[in-house]
Amino acid sequence: MPDIGIAQPPIDRPVLEVENLGVRFRRRGTDVAAVNGASFSLQRGETLTILGESGSGKSVSLKALMGLLPGYAEVTGKVWLNGQEILGLPAAALAKLRGGSLSMIFQEPMAALDPVYTIGEQIAETIVQHDHVDHRTAMKRALGLLEQVKIPSAARRLKNFPHEMSGGMRQRAMIALALACSPSVLLADEPTTALDVTVQIQILLLLRQLQQELGMAIVFVTHDVGAAAEISDRIAVMYAGRFVESGTSREIIRTPRHPYTEGLLASTVHGGMRGTKLETIPGSPPNMARLPPGCAFAPRCRHTVEACRRDEIPVTISPTGAMARCVRAVESVPA
C-alpha cells in the first residue's frame, strides 16, 4: 500500500479503517480537490485527532465518512466500519448506520438539533428508529443518556427545547443524542471550538470519560492544538487535503518532523512567550483548486529544495509508527 497515513497497530481488527479517501468537488467549471488520499485506522477506545487549519479538508473528511456531502462531491477510496465497507452504501443502509454504529457531533449544536422538538423527543426518536423499541422505553433511555452526559436535573431537561439550554448544555445534549445507540465510532467536528474555556475543558473531560465507559473510538477534528493535546492518543496533521504527519500526541507535540507541524506549533501562542516575536508561517494556505505538484506546503516552507516541487513526496514511517510526508524526514531517519 503506497499511501498509508498511519501504520496500523498490530492488535485485532480496527473498528474504522480508511484507505486513500479522496473528495473532489466538481461543479460549474470549478474543480476543488478537498481531500487527496487520506488513510487511517482506529482501534476500539482510541482517539485520533485530525489537526488542521480552515480549508485543510478535515471536516470534509468526516462528512465523507458520514455520507453527508452533497451529490456533486466525488468521494473515492475505501472505508470499513467494523469490517463492513460503507462508502457508496445505498441511502437506506446508510440511514441505518448513521446514528447507529457511526454518529457525529458538530461545532454548532443549535444547528444540529431540531428547534421544534424537545431534547427528549429527539433522542427518543433516534432510539425508536434504530432499536425498534416503544416510545416509553426510548424516553427512559433518553433520561439515562442525559444523566450520563451529566446534565443536571435531567428529568426536567428532557422536556426542554434546544433554545432553552445554555451552550455547554446543548453540546452535552447533542453528545447524548449521538450516543443514543452506542456507536462504535464517534466523529467529532470541532465540538469545543465555540465554547468558553471553562466549558470546553468540561466537554473534553466528558468525552474522555464516556469513551472509557463505552469503549467507542473517536475521530476528533480541531484546529486547536490545546484541545488536541488534551484528548488524543494519536494526532494526524492535515494540510491541503493530505496528512503531512501523524503519530502519538507526544510525538507530534514534542518532536514534530514536518515543517508545517513545526510552524503550526511555533505560531500557537502559549504561556511564557511574552516579549518574544512570534514565529509565523509566511503566506497563506494554497488554493485547493490549483494545488502545486509535489508538496503543497513547499511555497511556504523554509527548507524547500527542488525535489519538493517536483513529484510525489515519499512517506517515511519511523520505527514507532509515526509518519511524515517530507523530503527531509527521509534523510533524518537512519536506514
Place this chain on the structure above:
Amino acid sequence: MSSTLALDPRDRGGPAQPLLRVDNLKKYFPVRGGLLNRTVATVQAVDDISFFVKKGETLGVVGESGCGKSTTARLLMRLVEPDAGAVVFDGDPVGMEHGISVNDMRRQMQMVFQDSYSSLNPRMTMAESVAYAPRMHGLGRKEAYDRAEGLLAQVGLNPRQYARRYPHELSGGQRQRVNIARALALEPRLVILDEAVAALDKSVEAQVLNLLTDLKEKFNLTYLFISHDLNVVEYMSDRVMVMYLGRVVETGPVEQIYRHPRHPYTRALFASKPTLDPDRRTNEMPLTGDPPNPINPPSGCRFRTRCAFAEAICAEKTPILGAPLDGDDDGASPHLVACHLPAAQRMSMAATGGRHA
C-alpha cells in the same frame, strides 16, 4: 516611551495621566416580551465597572461569553449609549459640555471587530474603505487615497495588488489587516481590538499579532485588547482585567495576574486552559456548569454559584474591587481583587489554593 509620547501634540496631561479612564460605567439592556412588548427583565451587561488605560500600554480584557467585555468596548466607542458612568479621554470627559464630543473622541479612539468580513462594506474596494473615514473627517480625495495606500503597505498588503480589490477577494487574515489599516486611518491614539484575532487560523493569528506589536511601536498606540484566549492576552498585555457577568473581578499587571491569580474565578479560568502537554492533562474540572444568565445574576458576588469557596457573606454583600490586605501596591498598576475570601485577600493562602498544590 514616555518621552516620545510627550512629543505627541495631542497629548494633554503628560505621561502620568491615563489615556482613558472609565468611572462606574453601566449598561442594562431591557428584555421585552409578553403581549404588550413590555420590559419583562433586564440584562445587566455591564454593571458599574471602573478602570483606566495608561498611555502606551496594552490593557487586556478576558472573560467568558456574556461577561460584558464586548459591551464595554461598544460603550467606549458610543456604539451603545451607557446608562450611567463617565468616560474620560486624556483628561477630557466624553460627551460632556466641558469635555470633548463623541466625534472628537472617535477620531482618537478606533476599533477592530472580530468578523473581518461583516465589518467591511462589500461594495467598497479596500482603498475606499480605508480612505472613507479620513474623507468624512474632511481630508481631500487625493490625500485620503494616498494615506489609504500608505496604510495598506504598513499592514503588509501591497497597495498595487490589493487597493482595488473587494472584501470577498481577500482571505480572512488579509481582510483583518485591512480593518486594522482602516482603524489607523484617522491616526488614533487608542485602538480597541475586540476579539480581532479570534476568527483567524493560528498561523495567521501569529502574523497579525506580530503586526499589531509593530504598529503599536511605530504609531505610539495604546491598545485595549479584548479576547477570550488567555494565552494571547498574556502575550499581548501589560495589564489585565478579568470580567465575570458584567463586573470586574480582578485586575493588575500581567505577571501578577497570571502567576498569582487571587480571585477564585481567575484561578479556575486559568486552570481550564489546555496544558499543551499530553503528559500533564487536566483531570479535574476546574468549574462546573456554564456562566449563569446575566438576566438574573446571583446576588452579592456573581461568581458565588460556581465558586467552591463561597460563604454566607458572598450572597449578602457585593465584594468591592480593592487592594488585597497584603497587596504590593505600587500605585501606578495596583493588583485589585473583588472577593470576600481571606484566601484571595492574602497571597500566602491564595498560593496554596492553586491547582498544582
